[in-house]
Amino acid sequence: MAEKRANKRYQLTDGPIASTLFNMTVPMIVGMLMMFSFNLVDTFFISMLGTESLSAISFTFPVTFTIMSLAIGLSIGTSAVVAKYIGRGEIEKAKQASTVTNYVAIALAAALALVGYVLMDQIFLLLGASPDMLPAIREYMDVWLPTSVLLVAIICANSVLRANGDTRTPSIVMASAGLVNAALDPILIFGWGPIPAMGIQGAAVATLFSWVAACIFLFYFLAIRHELIHKGLPSAQVFKTSAREMLRIGIPASGANMMTPIAMGIMTAIIAGYGETAVAAFGVGSRLESMACIVILALSSTLPPFVSQNLGAGRLERITEACRLSMRFVLGWQLLIYLLMAAGASLIAWVFTRDEEVASIIRLYIWIMPLSYGMQGVIILCNSALNAIHRPMVALYLSMARFFVFYVPLAWIGSTLFGLPGFFAGALLGNVLMALLSWMTFRRVLSAERAQLETVGIA
Secondary structure (H helix, E strand, C coil): CHHHHHHHHCCCCCCCHHHHHHHHHHHHHHHHHHHHHHHHHHHHHHHCCCHHHHHHHHHHHHHHHHHHHHHHHHHHHHHHHHHHHHHHCCHHHHHHHHHHHHHHHHHHHHHHHHHHHHCHHHHHHHCCCCHHHHHHHHHHHHHHHHHHHHHHHHHHHHHHHHHCCCCHHHHHHHHHHHHHHHHHHHHHHHCECCECCCCHHHHHHHHHHHHHHHHHHHHHHHHHHCCCCCCCCCCHHHHHHHHHHHHHHHHHHHHHHHHHHHHHHHHHHHHHCCCHHHHHHHHHHHHHHHHHCHHHHHHHHHHHHHHHHHHHCCCHHHHHHHHHHHHHHHHHHHHHHHHHHHHCHHHHHHHHCCCHHHHHHHHHHHHHHHHHHHHHHHHHHHHHHHHHCCCHHHHHHHHHHHHHHHHHHHHHHHHHHHHHHHHHHHHHHHHHHHHHHHHHHHHHHHHHHHHHHHHCCCC
């Protein structure tokens, strides 16, 4: 019954492309707005503790994003494998793959969290944090790092639902978790009644409670209510086969996603040369970016299952049209977002700080960096689509080129020549050049995939 219900509910290989993507993406936008509110809400309340606390939380971003990158990469592998099976009508194989990938993701997340915990001080010193700042950083990370295993479990469980075409449930889970976090943040950070003020650590504890609740619901929903995963351990052969398929895509995809925190770490180290106020402002800007690009991130979650299901069904013409529509939309949408952010730059800066030096750098960031968000969207969606058509190494090479040939080097050159304005302008130019390369590469790969299918008589 569950398999029949899944087949009927989650078919993405027929019907209008634009409306299908729209109906999948809108719930994800709502959910991601709340999910990314974790960082933004944490940043807002922690900023009330002072510039030192704001700088400490800013230094944690590359590390926290590394864990998130692992989760996103593994979820990409999960979605690509599961959705392709569904597109072929092989529902039992999809269920087996969904089960195995959750176990593998949790194990890898635990290993990475352990390494990060043991090497915590060395990592943050390399990022440019001063020894005096380490205690404040540890207050947050001592709780966040062990808890991050739950985050990986949530993201991978959500990817199983999205692979089946269900974006509504993940959005509800993410929105609920975000609301719990937002409600608990001020209580645990500043104290309330018998609850003592925990400072920066309170933000991490609030996140812990929200993730525990989300995990309990998701695994009840997947294993019991809709039976999209098996309750027990699969056979050794099934485990080996499904894990290999997922990791073949998930590991390169994780590596590609981890280019972002590595690059952010280097960018943070560069900007640390301008002082703690610049680091604090850059941290605010980085979190604003997550919110400003929420539509891109939602599309990057809904486009892959659409692409993978249609790949499994041999419907490449639908993949081409879906990608073309998505690219055009994000370019126009992000231009509108830039105009709104640029007009409200002073108000945004005022919300996060009363320190005029920090505020001036936040305004500078907003006037320059968001102009490239549309191009950044093209890069992200091309990589997502490449992973969905089982070309993860191409996506990995593009990510490496983006950060270590264009984005970081051009930001460093700009910083050397023109200071902070040059730093931001160089990063902007890097995104523009990389977007052009990504789109050309994706079109070439899709043409090769079409030729291969025509050779075997599928397309």
